[in-house]
Amino acid sequence: MNELPQQLVNGLLLGSMYGLVAIGYTMVYGIVQLINFAHGEIFMTGAFGALTVYAYILPDGTSMWVALPLMLVGAVLVAVTVAVGAERFAYRPLRTAPRLAPLITAIGLSLALQQAVWAWYPGAKSARTFPSIPGGPFEIGNVTIQTGDVFLVAAAPISMAILAYFVMRTRTGRGMQATAQDPDTAKLMGVNTDRIIVIAFALGAAFAAVGSVAYGLKYGQIDFRMGFILGLKAFTAAVLGGIGNIYGAMLGGLVLGVAEALSTAYIADIPGMDKFGSQSWADVWAFVLLILVLLFRPQGLLGERVADRA
Amino acid sequence: MRQRSLIAITAALAAGALTLTACGSRDSGDKGSDSGNGGGTTVVIGVDAPLTGDLSALGLGIRNSVDLAAKQANKKNYVKGVTFKIEAKDDQAQPSSGQTNATGFVGEKDVLGVVGPLNSSVAQSMQKVFDDAKLVEVSPANTSPDLTQGPDWRKSKTRQYKSYFRTATTDAIQGPFAAQYVFNKAKKTKAFVIDDKKTYGAGLAGTFTDEFKKLGGKIVGTEHINPDTKDFSAVATKVKNSGAQVVYYGGEYPQAGPLSKQIKAAGAKIPLVGGDGIYADDFIKLAGASGTGDLATSVGAPVETLDSAKEFVDNYKAAGYKEAYAAYGGYSYDSAWSIIEAVKKVVDDNGGKLPSDARAKVTAAMQSVSFDGVTGKVSFDEYGDATNKQLTVYSVTGGAWKAVESGTYNGS
Numbered sequence: 001m002n003e004l005p006q007q008l009v010n011g012l013l014l015g016s017m018y019g020l021v022a023i024g025y026t027m028v029y030g031i032v033q034l035i036n037f038a039h040g041e042i043f044m045t046g047a048f049g050a051l052t053v054y055a056y057i058l059p060d061g062t063s064m065w066v067a068l069p070l071m072l073v074g075a076v077l078v079a080v081t082v083a084v085g086a087e088r089f090a091y092r093p094l095r096t097a098p099r100l101a102p103l104i105t106a107i108g109l110s111l112a113l114q115q116a117v118w119a120w121y122p123g124a125k126s127a128r129t130f131p132s133i134p135g136g137p138f139e140i141g142n143v144t145i146q147t148g149d150v151f152l153v154a155a156a157p158i159s160m161a162i163l164a165y166f167v168m169r170t171r172t173g174r175g176m177q178a179t180a181q182d183p184d185t186a187k188l189m190g191v192n193t194d195r196i197i198v199i200a201f202a203l204g205a206a207f208a209a210v211g212s213v214a215y216g217l218k219y220g221q222i223d224f225r226m227g228f229i230l231g232l233k234a235f236t237a238a239v240l241g242g243i244g245n246i247y248g249a250m251l252g253g254l255v256l257g258v259a260e261a262l263s264t265a266y267i268a269d270i271p272g273m274d275k276f277g278s279q280s281w282a283d284v285w286a287f288v289l290l291i292l293v294l295l296f297r298p299q300g301l302l303g304e305r306v307a308d309r310a
Numbered sequence: 311m312r313q314r315s316l317i318a319i320t321a322a323l324a325a326g327a328l329t330l331t332a333c334g335s336r337d338s339g340d341k342g343s344d345s346g347n348g349g350g351t352t353v354v355i356g357v358d359a360p361l362t363g364d365l366s367a368l369g370l371g372i373r374n375s376v377d378l379a380a381k382q383a384n385k386k387n388y389v390k391g392v393t394f395k396i397e398a399k400d401d402q403a404q405p406s407s408g409q410t411n412a413t414g415f416v417g418e419k420d421v422l423g424v425v426g427p428l429n430s431s432v433a434q435s436m437q438k439v440f441d442d443a444k445l446v447e448v449s450p451a452n453t454s455p456d457l458t459q460g461p462d463w464r465k466s467k468t469r470q471y472k473s474y475f476r477t478a479t480t481d482a483i484q485g486p487f488a489a490q491y492v493f494n495k496a497k498k499t500k501a502f503v504i505d506d507k508k509t510y511g512a513g514l515a516g517t518f519t520d521e522f523k524k525l526g527g528k529i530v531g532t533e534h535i536n537p538d539t540k541d542f543s544a545v546a547t548k549v550k551n552s553g554a555q556v557v558y559y560g561g562e563y564p565q566a567g568p569l570s571k572q573i574k575a576a577g578a579k580i581p582l583v584g585g586d587g588i589y590a591d592d593f594i595k596l597a598g599a600s601g602t603g604d605l606a607t608s609v610g611a612p613v614e615t616l617d618s619a620k621e622f623v624d625n626y627k628a629a630g631y632k633e634a635y636a637a638y639g640g641y642s643y644d645s646a647w648s649i650i651e652a653v654k655k656v657v658d659d660n661g662g663k664l665p666s667d668a669r670a671k672v673t674a675a676m677q678s679v680s681f682d683g684v685t686g687k688v689s690f691d692e693y694g695d696a697t698n699k700q701l702t703v704y705s706v707t708g709g710a711w712k713a714v715e716s717g718t719y720n721g722s
Binding site: 003006007010011013014118125126127129132137144146215218219220221223226229260261264265278279280281282283 | 364
């Protein structure tokens, strides 16, 4: 049986999730040149926000069709609150400090958020089950798509479309572009850069929240450490796509996901490579790909070459 | 201005982090402090297990069961003049934390024995530390053969550390036992073998594979998964297309549950079989409804069916622990009691008092300990392995593990 179509779909689904989270990295970096290493944990708090809505606010047995939109709202609300709070209290005071300072704060914040959920969220010391969408998988040809993945299939492109419209067509979006290009000049032209930065954090968090609900539906469980590895992968996707470029983030995510799926499925079939083809090697191949791309296109797949500011 | 807020934030973060660590350590240490007050000497039994994280369901069961053993011993005044106390340390299933904990236990002179750890990979990092201090360690759960019989156990067995014992049986027995059940009883001839590359998982997958091939079965594919990820869709697709009738997984339930779920979701309606690492209630929770029919082997006979265990189960309930005793409760209880028995022998031999070189004496006494425990006869062979080599196959039926068959493995 030919498994290539199925493996491509597996990879694209995984990649869409990376992409949703990568957008947050890329937007924040594009505007304030900060790598927000706590973004993975913002993603994690989003998932717990959605679970809170389902498990503690909605009555038992609420239909998923009603619950899912409300869970999304809960996820976005929590993630955005955490992200905006982080920006206000952890990053803004350090905005003019040397680059390294906010980076260290981000790592500290990431640990603090993990530990906070671990310590105070009921039952979060081990994995918590996440509700799933009822119904069996869909078969399209010989490709199987799980009901939980349908959400991801729909959410990723819709989110991208909304984001593209926002950045390209609205006033605030143009303000973001201006700030990304040169914050000081933008300020002189009357752009409220503080507000723009908050919006960038909030938008990134909202996308991460959508991704976190997709994660919960796909795997049926969430835990306080889920953001770490996924955040790292999303960061890789952002760099792969050209950090600062929002389409690049999505493309980088998809490429990374497909690379992982295909390396698991096919590397072992190459003569002499059977030792390096298992799923435990997928990350290695993903990073090999990243290094190759950066060797030949240091700015990433869709990134632009940035001249150093004098 | 900027300087000041920077300091404020750093201070706030530091304070936050400290509060959290304090919570953690208080959480893991407070359980044993109230286990009676017989007066005289206090002997501390250390517990090292994952008390937080993915495997905490198993780890907390171990801690509580050891605590129960200490309380029972104090209640019966089993060793005259000695009060037992437990001290639990969290290893988070990490070898490095395990080694730190081991060093900690060695440094406290009241500690005369340690029960744990859960993971074979953690045990590897602890054995030498304990052996150098002649402090006895009894694991209720380690199943890797290397720990007792040396890395070359397939060819020549040599005992590595004289202070290491275990009440669980080994993967050298568990893997083949599963293979025999799958091939002879369940009549499956094509297996797909997956492991997580850790000491325990890879060892189990290896011994299963050897026996399955020897019996005439065919291995249609192998995979190694990365325990840090949750996405096994690519592996699940490979399993489906391999035409396997059964999946054998060497590893633990946090990965086994999602793996089972994703394999079935990919369209391969075949059972997943694993070792004692997946024999946990959380596996059923994680695998979901499609996990029905999955199998696990575990050491010993089911605790509930043994007469010797009734008292343990009742006492455990009466003690009111929040967490279940889980897969290793009975073994942990027996491990703790083997230390208590050894201490008793040492104290009796020394005219009712602890000798100055109590640790070395307890370690020596351990070798000849023999008593009827919760899990059957408890004694150790020349490698420190349990002499009791019973195993049981369990299957997921109606949302719970049901014992299918108990037996003693006969080497082939």
